Amino acid sequence: MNKIRKIILLLSATIVISVIGSQLLTVKAEASQNGRSVKQIKKAGEIKIAVFGDLKPYGWVDKNGKRQGYDIELAKQIAKDLGVKVKYVQVNANARVDALNSGKVDLALANFTVTPEREKVIDFAKPYMKVSIGVASKKTNLITKVSQLDGKNLIVNKGTTAETYFTKNYTKANLLKFDSKTQQFAALKDGRADAITDDNSYLFAWVKSHSDYQVGIKKLGTQSYVSPGIQKGNKSLLTWTNSEINRLNQSNFFEKDYNKTLAPFFGDDVKSSDITITK
Amino acid sequence: MSEHLIEVRNLNKFYGKKKVLDEINVTIPKNKVTVLLGPSGSGKSTMIRTFNGLEPFNSGTITLFGETIAANNKKQWAIIQTRIGMVFQSYDLFPNMTVIKNILLGPLKVQKRSREEVIKKARDLLKEVGLEDYENAYPRELSGGQKQRVAIVRALILNPELMLFDEVTASLDPEMVRGILDILKNLANQNLTMVIVTHEMNFARQVADKVIFLENGKIIEQGDGQSFFENPTTKRAEAFLESMSF
Amino acid sequence: MQILAISTIFEGNNLLRLLSGLFVTIEISVISIFIGTVLGLILGSLWTTGNHLIQPFFKLYLEIFRVVPTIPLLFLFYYIFPRNLNINLSSMQVSILVFSLWFAAEFSDIVRGAIQSISKNQRENAYTIGLSMFQTYRYVLVPQSIPNILPAFINLSTRIIKTTSILLLISVTDVITVGQQIIEANAQDTLVPLLIYALIALFYFLINFLLSQLSQRLERKFRKYE
């Protein structure tokens, strides 16, 4: 009796230790200071890409657990052209830069808007989408001018260009800062704030499935561009991605991507040319 | 006199500035019973505890089994100490183990003896002390006297060449004391070398081959048991004996 | 509407995904608790041997992990150290590392307290029958402190399991991350969030509740000799 118990104990200990061992021994020291080159990625047979998991229709997970969206289509295409598999790393907006710079991912395809501040810390490849900041609110209490936000509660997502805009250019609104898209939209629906600000493109998509809301302010600030983010100094991957985007533009990939992933979610007030970049 | 098992030379021990053992020079004869006597706080317990390394000392030497140990040599003690058994006033068995496991721990884990041999020996010893029915009991189920008997068995099973008893009856009920003392007497008759700290004067008188009398950490008198009790040479010993026999 | 919301859970492989997210939570917890227990036992025991050389380091380690909340620790090990030390751990490995070290720190203190409260006589008894230092801990001190350690051990374990809920911040696909994905995929149904969060709460509750029931049983068993 005692012996059996000892054997079981020993066995389970062995299993646990081997699991731990395999977990800890796979510590990889492959990431250099500048990230993995295209050659290294190809050799590893896998590219790690940061995506959103809760941003319909750009990067989200459907009911079968499959990742879907505009960014995901691009990720798949890039992996295909590199001849490797994709490993998705789900991130929140404010973790994108750190995920790149700590080598957790090779590429960020997470609605990453190019800004001067970001360009100081990471590299951007050529843009694949146009975007500006928008503000959505309830139809019954529609916000159409920024001045209407004075002293009102405004929902932002941490680490987005919309947040930066309202922190630097217009400071009279009271910002509620959330970590994830799920949380920010949930808070809006619960009526925790008067309006939400984020990239206009997915505000358009969101209001389409929430008919009592409307994008009252369609464009704020200047037109911005969304690009793949790459760790600072990773020349090899940057060059490759730039030529990849050129290639995809020539083959009308982005328009097809738009029609497949975005069009079903957008209202009539958005056209393919509002989002994609043809040149 | 016969051969000495322990020889203590110029032993000193301090607690902070207080000198608790002061220039101790004693010998413990082999195969005899030595009793340490003295009033409370005289240093008896401290002294007996230096004999197996439990109590480190500041200067001097102890020679046991022909090997000389200087102050605080832990490695030397670790080897020699296994030849010495000890029983304390507080009969602390290991509460997480049954009686038999308490007894077997030393011989099996330290001495690596064969299980069958040790179990047989343990049962013999338990029978000798009248506890043959208690081998699977936990310590909490035993009385103080019974626990103390198990503690003695636990020490004896290691086949010690020297046994130290530090006031083993002091915290027992009076009716338990006799049984324990009988066991000790029995051991004395088997020519085991023993050092006993006790306040039981009648018992001491019966078993002591040698008496060491201490006061304030100093040896006042040491010598033959019978002559100590009948004819103490110092006034202090005389006074002590008087105070103890009312 | 309500039926619709409940069916969301069984739709596609939602339930399976939630469970696999839960498994990640359990895996991280179990491995961390295991490593943390072993390490904590060793450290806590070492502390009571009175080795003054290691005590300052031990104390520093203990205070750091006791005082700094888990979120900054996770960020430190996930984002900062890779950049500065050039080692790259996956989010699972980082979680296990941080949770193990945290568990070990708090657990070692519990072990220390329990061992120190065992009377000195027990050590002396062990010494007189010739047990080595290791044997004294192995057979006498550690077994005797288990009944006193157990409640605190379980308390700490449930806290570790609960804290895995913040792993969504470093991209671990745990049960909450999956829950949010499902909520997002069913954004038009307002009851879904309530349901998913209730379900996740139920998962956590069941694990921790069973654990504390188990501990009460074990404690009773261990205390039977007292």
Added chain:
Amino acid sequence: MSWAYIQQAMPDYIKAFWLRLKLSTIGIAGAVLVGIVAAFIIYYKIPGHRIILSYIEIARNTPLLIQLFFIYYGLPITGIKIPAQQTAIIGLVFLGGAYMSDAFLGGLRAVPKIQIESGRAIGLSTFQLSRFVVFPQGFIFSLPALAANVIFLIKETSIFTVIAIPEITNTTLDLIGQNYRTNEYLLMMVSSYAVILIPLSVFLSWIERRIRYANFGN
């Protein structure tokens, strides 16, 4: 490391620091209150103690994060909408009350039976017994667990970030997301926790030592 960023973020951190202090003070005070009441109800087996026991099991065995999610994002569907700061305090009191009642209960149970019997012998009522005998002694015994809980609960406030309360973790994650100076902001975050928690932790070991000696008299 850039000093300029640290300086620039200082006002935000000071604000966040006070907010956290406020929320944790109210939350922990509430938790202590709930804990004391719950502990006494269980100790004397007052009717309803089973409900209290279930509350403790539920509060202790589910993560604060989920509790907050549930209150903040889940409840509004049923028409109950509680603002973020109140949600945070409710969550902390709910979770902390369970842990605190455990601490107090442990303390109460450590009071020797003879004390209660002698109290009864001189004719004290249950309330008087609690007020003059059981609580004062039990409180001392529960101090180490209580202090440990305070540290634990203060650390838990970092989870408030998920309901957009601009406390220290939220501010840190936000600043990192905006300015990408992770090292600086994490340093500030850790130090602002250390400012409160290190003295507390030292205090904890101090009372633990005192109680150990008081208990065993050596």
